[in-house]
Amino acid sequence: MDKTTKLTAAAERLFDRHGYMATGMDRLTAAAGMSSRTLYKHAGSKAQLMARVLTERDRRFMARLEVQSVDALFATLEDWVRVEGMRGCLFLRSRAETGGDTPEIAEAVAMHKAAFHLRIEEVVAVDLGRQDPVLAEQVLILLEGATQAAVYRGAESVSAARAAAAILMERARA
Amino acid sequence: MDKTTKLTAAAERLFDRHGYMATGMDRLTAAAGMSSRTLYKHAGSKAQLMARVLTERDRRFMARLEVQSVDALFATLEDWVRVEGMRGCLFLRSRAETGGDTPEIAEAVAMHKAAFHLRIEEVVAVDLGRQDPVLAEQVLILLEGATQAAVYRGAESVSAARAAAAILMERARA
């Protein structure tokens, strides 16, 4: 595993566990097992490191969303929260912590959420046989809500959201 | 408006806009229009101030949720996001920024979310004429999801969630 990969992975873990602002660069160097000189050569700055973490997470998350049904979206989310934990959406958290005032971060978040929304619209269209923007919006809300609720309600939130989505899909078909 | 009230209101606004950790005490004193000596007499510490902001927000938010129907919950949320803005849930944001490691904050968040969940279960029971824990969980997810989605999708997320909840309620009645 090369230095940049190791750094990005360590940063993601610490940002997720302790928050972005609360995670200092010294903690990062210790966790990544490198000197601050090397860290800055690879990362550029803390903001750039945050943006890189988000871009990498977007890649990993979106790869999992290459499915053909709405139900599979929720199955994927169930796996995701089991593997990655339930501390809320790292994208919106980064935006909230920076007030949206750091361009590279705001951009990474906007990119991810646009792709996320588009993917849901596509999956709904495939599953339903036609486009339905309102239904897609509702599926998006259930996915966001399950992610958020899982923080304090646990992983069962995802299955409850999954069942709700099934009802909405069923009704849209009838 | 007394000093403590003014301070709490200013803190809530700044924490919401810029994030908890990114908001320094000097910015707080300037916004509240008081010296740091007075601020610390009223607030105790930054963590205590954060907890006080949350407790006060809980009071204000929960007062609005004294309604008799699920649809009214979403009507309330529509008002709320119009008045208070759409930057996500300040409770979960505070927990995420502190990693859950600040007892007074973690406790304020846990209290609020427990009350929130209970209130939804009550409203669902009144509206439906019987208890339905799974449906209540789904309504909670739609409320959380609308709050979260509104950050990047706008206020229309709330009306989409409202419509979804109406479908779930209708089906539960049949």
Added chain:
DNA sequence: TGTAATGTAAAACGTTCGTTTTACATTGAT
């Protein structure tokens, strides 16, 4: 009138922040 409370303005506390620099070691290709 005097005293206790409550406030302001501003300096100072020690710590930690993100970042850069200095000095030196290890490596790999020519």
Added chain:
DNA sequence: ATCAATGTAAAACGAACGTTTTACATTACA
């Protein structure tokens, strides 16, 4: 054998952090 790249360890940078203190002004009540 050597040059350039890449790394470490650690000190240092100025700025900002949360918090306390010093010195002084205003108010309100006995």
